[in-house]
Amino acid sequence: MAVFWTNILLLVLLVFILGLVIKTRRLFAVVILAGGYSLVSAAMFVNLDAVDVAFTEAAVGAGISTVLFLAAMAYLPAQEKTTRPGSAFTTIAALVICVGAGLLLVMAAIELPAIGDPNAPAQIHVAPRYLEESGSFLHIPNVVTTVLASYRGFDTFGETVVVFTAGLGVLVLLSGFTRTARSTKRDSEGEDGQ
Amino acid sequence: MDNNPILRVAAKILFAPIIVFGLYVQFHGDYGPGGGFQAGVIIAAAFILHALIFGLEAGRRLVPAWANVAMLALGVIIYGGVGVAGMALDGLFLDYNVLADDPSTGQHIGIILVEFGVGLTVTGVMLALFHAFAGFSESRFDAGGGE
Numbered sequence: 636m637a638v639f640w641t642n643i644l645l646l647v648l649l650v651f652i653l654g655l656v657i658k659t660r661r662l663f664a665v666v667i668l669a670g671g672y673s674l675v676s677a678a679m680f681v682n683l684d685a686v687d688v689a690f691t692e693a694a695v696g697a698g699i700s701t702v703l704f705l706a707a708m709a710y711l712p713a714q715e716k717t718t719r720p721g722s723a724f725t726t727i728a729a730l731v732i733c734v735g736a737g738l739l740l741v742m743a744a745i746e747l748p749a750i751g752d753p754n755a756p757a758q759i760h761v762a763p764r765y766l767e768e769s770g771s772f773l774h775i776p777n778v779v780t781t782v783l784a785s786y787r788g789f790d791t792f793g794e795t796v797v798v799f800t801a802g803l804g805v806l807v808l809l810s811g812f813t814r815t816a817r818s819t820k821r822d823s824e825g826e827d828g829q
Numbered sequence: 830m831d832n833n834p835i836l837r838v839a840a841k842i843l844f845a846p847i848i849v850f851g852l853y854v855q856f857h858g859d860y861g862p863g864g865g866f867q868a869g870v871i872i873a874a875a876f877i878l879h880a881l882i883f884g885l886e887a888g889r890r891l892v893p894a895w896a897n898v899a900m901l902a903l904g905v906i907i908y909g910g911v912g913v914a915g916m917a918l919d920g921l922f923l924d925y926n927v928l929a930d931d932p933s934t935g936q937h938i939g940i941i942l943v944e945f946g947v948g949l950t951v952t953g954v955m956l957a958l959f960h961a962f963a964g965f966s967e968s969r970f971d972a973g974g975g976e
Binding site: 686687689690691694695698699702703706707709772773774775776777779780781783784785788789791792794795796798799801802803805806808809810 | 854858859860861862863864865866867870871873874877881894898901902904905908909912922923925932933936937939940943944946947950951953954955957958959960961962963964
């Protein structure tokens with residue numbers, strides 16, 4: 636029961652932070668609030684016994700991405716641009732779409748098995764084999780690591796390649812790692828020399 | 830920020846322990862929460878802290894751009910290399926059982942190497958992202974400098 640009420644408290648906190656993010660116009664405050672949002676989600680994952688996910692969320696969401704956002708923010712104005720409110724029709728249409736999508740999600744969530752239900756489809760397929768084998772046969776107590784790096788090693792390979800490609804993309808776009816950027820530089824140097 | 834003595838001293842004290850903690854998370858992932866993704870981010874955080882306090886130039890001297898790009902690629906190569914090594918030893922791609930005589934030892938070796946590859950790539954990407962964003966205005970006008 637304590638877990639349930641802690642989760643409710645954390646969820647209320649998340650909604651509160653979300654409200655602040657929507658309300659505030661100062662980008663610096665928004666970035667810091669987003670870091671706080673990640674930290675609260677990490678606390679929620681710990682509460683749900685998903686420590687590995689919580690660890691990642693705290694390190695990536697609350698840590699690195701806050702710093703990256705701050706670094707990127709240096710090229711933006713300090714204030715968010717205020718847009719004039721739309722017509723009554725667009726407001727109502729947006730409201731209907733939001734409420735409709737929310738209702739669909741709630742309806743789908745009702746059908747989900749309860750948290751920790753041993754008879755949930757996700758728990759009865761291959762999970763029992765992983766849980767039994769990892770400790771006794773492979774002698775690796777952390778099943779999350781076994782699943783991530785061994786049983787689902789191919790997926791993780793794909794993930795690593797995705798991270799690699801994303802990093803490469805940013806390098807090409809922002810750091811001038813392209814051939815055109817270099818040749819432009821060479822051309823301008825040549826002009827300077829003449 | 831490089832004139833604030835409190836920040837400088839704190840950064841100097843924290844730099845090494847953060848890296849040690851990152852290595853602990855990296856190689857203790859079999860037994861506790863953690864692994865390559867988290868460790869990569871933590872180790873990158875140490876270098877980013879250094880660059881934030883002592884300046885981008887100092888950060889680039891510590892991890893030059895070429896080393897950074899090499900880290901990105903090396904991580905993926907290590908991961909893929911472990912997979913190919915499994916194939917070379919008459920196993921399937923990413924089959925760790927054949928890496929040692931004992932399947933359990935093979936799994937340990939495979940997982941540690943693979944997590945190391947993930948950690949390298951993530952550290953490299955995070956550092957590259959930070960330097961790309963933080964040094965964007967300079968690089969735009971001085972593209973491919975240093976050549």
